[in-house]
Amino acid sequence: EAAVTQSPRNKVAVTGGKVTLSCNQTNNHNNMYWYRQDTGHGLRLIHYSYGAGSTEKGDIPDGYKASRPSQENFSLILELATPSQTSVYFCASGDVWGSYEQYFGPGTRLTVL
Amino acid sequence: QQQVRQSPQSLTVWEGETAILNCSYENSAFDYFPWYQQFPGEGPALLISILSVSNKKEDGRFTIFFNKREKKLSLHIADSQPGDSATYFCAASKNNAGAKLTFGGGTRLTVRP
Numbered sequence: 091e092a093a094v095t096q097s098p099r100n101k102v103a104v105t106g107g108k109v110t111l112s113c114n115q116t117n118n119h120n121n122m123y124w125y126r127q128d129t130g131h132g133l134r135l136i137h138y139s140y141g142a143g144s145t146e147k148g149d150i151p152d153g154y155k156a157s158r159p160s161q162e163n164f165s166l167i168l169e170l171a172t173p174s175q176t177s178v179y180f181c182a183s184g185d186v187w188g189s190y191e192q193y194f195g196p197g198t199r200l201t202v203l
Numbered sequence: 204q205q206q207v208r209q210s211p212q213s214l215t216v217w218e219g220e221t222a223i224l225n226c227s228y229e230n231s232a233f234d235y236f237p238w239y240q241q242f243p244g245e246g247p248a249l250l251i252s253i254l255s256v257s258n259k260k261e262d263g264r265f266t267i268f269f270n271k272r273e274k275k276l277s278l279h280i281a282d283s284q285p286g287d288s289a290t291y292f293c294a295a296s297k298n299n300a301g302a303k304l305t306f307g308g309g310t311r312l313t314v315r316p
Contacts (some may be wrong), residue, residue, distance in 0.1 A: 138303065190237075
């Protein structure tokens with residue numbers, strides 16, 4: 091069965107610190123996505139990737155970087171974390187054929203103090 | 204500017220009633236509209252989707268009604284069950300490979316027994 095996993099599931103960071111959120115998918119999907127979820131805003135796209143070595147800016151990329159070293163792994167990097175980046179972050183993978191369904195991971199709750 | 208809007212933000216219905224969740228969008232180029240269901244502590248999962256060439260899509264108790272002229276759609280959940288209590292997200296994208304999803308803010312549905 092298709093699976094997207096995220097680590098860590100919970101993270102507390104300090105302002106100005108570096109945070110790396112990791113995502114792994116076993117779906118063999120080309121596309122991967124990072125979203126943040128905040129009450130009232132739904133899910134907003136931060137970065138996405140079409141395959142290993144590629145990263146693209148989403149709708150709210152400021153303050154975030156992304157890395158796609160392989161088909162399976164996609165990381166979100168906060169070089170200088172700020173309290174405004176406190177949120178729940180979701181990774182997803184998706185195919186480029188058929189239904190275009192996106193498969194989401196369980197999320198990472200990040201608190202920046 | 205929020206391109207996909209949902210209403211109401213929260214909805215409570217009794218078991219057995221039909222819940223109606225509304226969605227509207229701005230971008231005329233959108234032609235793929237999925238609805239995602241999210242339970243607390245989990246990532247969203249695709250529930251049902253529709254393409255703009257159709258005005259209705261049914262899947263069991265779940266039905267999407269789509270009005271392209273008015274840029275509106277709605278999700279009807281017939282015979283609502285307590286297990287349907289979740290947050291529902293309407294999303295939209297162009298129907299092509301690699302297209303990004305734009306999500307609405309979500310509707311939190313509570314079904315009371």
